[in-house]
Amino acid sequence: xxxxxxxxxxGLLSLTxxxxxxxxxxxxxxxxxxxxxxxxxxxxxxxxxxxxxEPLQLGFLPLTLDVPKSWSIEEGAxxxxxxxxxxxxxxxxxxxxxxxVTRQQLESLxxxxxxxQKSNPQQLRLVDARDMGSLRVxxxxxxxxxxxxxxxxxxxxxxxxxxxxFSVFVPxxxxxxxxxxxxxxxxxxxxxxxxxxxxxxxxxxxxxTPEARTGAGT
Numbered sequence: 001x002x003x004x005x006x007x008x009x010x011g012l013l014s015l016t017x018x019x020x021x022x023x024x025x026x027x028x029x030x031x032x033x034x035x036x037x038x039x040x041x042x043x044x045x046x047x048x049x050x051x052x053x054e055p056l057q058l059g060f061l062p063l064t065l066d067v068p069k070s071w072s073i074e075e076g077a078x079x080x081x082x083x084x085x086x087x088x089x090x091x092x093x094x095x096x097x098x099x100x101v102t103r104q105q106l107e108s109l110x111x112x113x114x115x116x117q118k119s120n121p122q123q124l125r126l127v128d129a130r131d132m133g134s135l136r137v138x139x140x141x142x143x144x145x146x147x148x149x150x151x152x153x154x155x156x157x158x159x160x161x162x163x164x165x166f167s168v169f170v171p172x173x174x175x176x177x178x179x180x181x182x183x184x185x186x187x188x189x190x191x192x193x194x195x196x197x198x199x200x201x202x203x204x205x206x207x208x209t210p211e212a213r214t215g216a217g218t
Contacts (some may be wrong), residue, residue, distance in 0.1 A: 032214040042088055048197045057208055058082060058096050063168060064182065066204035081184065092185065098167070098178035104158050104170055106176055110138055134207055136169040143188065160188035170207055 043051070051068040057079040059073045062063060071084030076093075082093040101109070110129040117127040126141035142163040151157045164183040169176035181202075191198075 011190050028100070041086055045087060045197060048087065049200065055206075056082075058181075061097065061116060062097055062170065062208050063179060064206050065201055066207050067201055084195060086190070089194055091183065091190075091194070091198065096180045096183045098180055100172065100175050101169065101178055102175050104111070106136065109167070113138060113140060117170055133204055135205065138167040141159055162186050162188055164191065166202065168205065196206050
């Protein structure tokens with residue numbers, strides 16, 4: 001039997017259309033999970049408070065603090081600081097030596113700080129002069145309120161910087177050797193989250209005698 005050309009062509013077209021109708025659907029694009037930014041893991045308040053601590057000499061200062069093993073002394077080009085992890089950040093405390101003062105000068109410093117707080121209590125919100133063993137300590141907190149600063153990526157952010165410092169005076173005969181511990185880059189938020197932990201460290205501040213330093217090989 002012979003087929004007419006027009007029927008043969010029509011049959012081919014029908015088969016082609018059928019084959020096209022039966023082609024598998026296009027593959028769906030793979031599901032790509034969004035890239036998650038890894039945030040540094042910081043310890044909780046309880047973990048920080050429960051961590052084992054050891055006395056650490058504060059660089060060239062004749063002072064020690066009991067700190068977790070994760071804390072250490074770091075030295076930059078012109079500064080020395082104590083550094084370690086807190087709840088939501090790395091805390092840095094700059095360590096400095098100041099000029100020796102007489103008892104009269106020390107009393108004048110304390111009175112001046114107290115008078116300044118009375119005249120400006122909203123900004124200078126804490127002035128506390130106290131004895132810690134053989135040491136005399138003058139603690140100050142200066143709050144600057146909301147401040148707009150550029151972030152690492154250039155955008156502007158609002159923060160509340162806090163200047164938290166400890167002036168430490170060590171008796172040296174009729175005078176006092178003076179040292180200073182200043183928190184670097186701390187904010188109101190960081191202070192509120194870490195105040196219990198940080199104060200538990202600062203409450204261990206001690207003078208380390210030259211004999212103790214020599215005996216330890218420092």
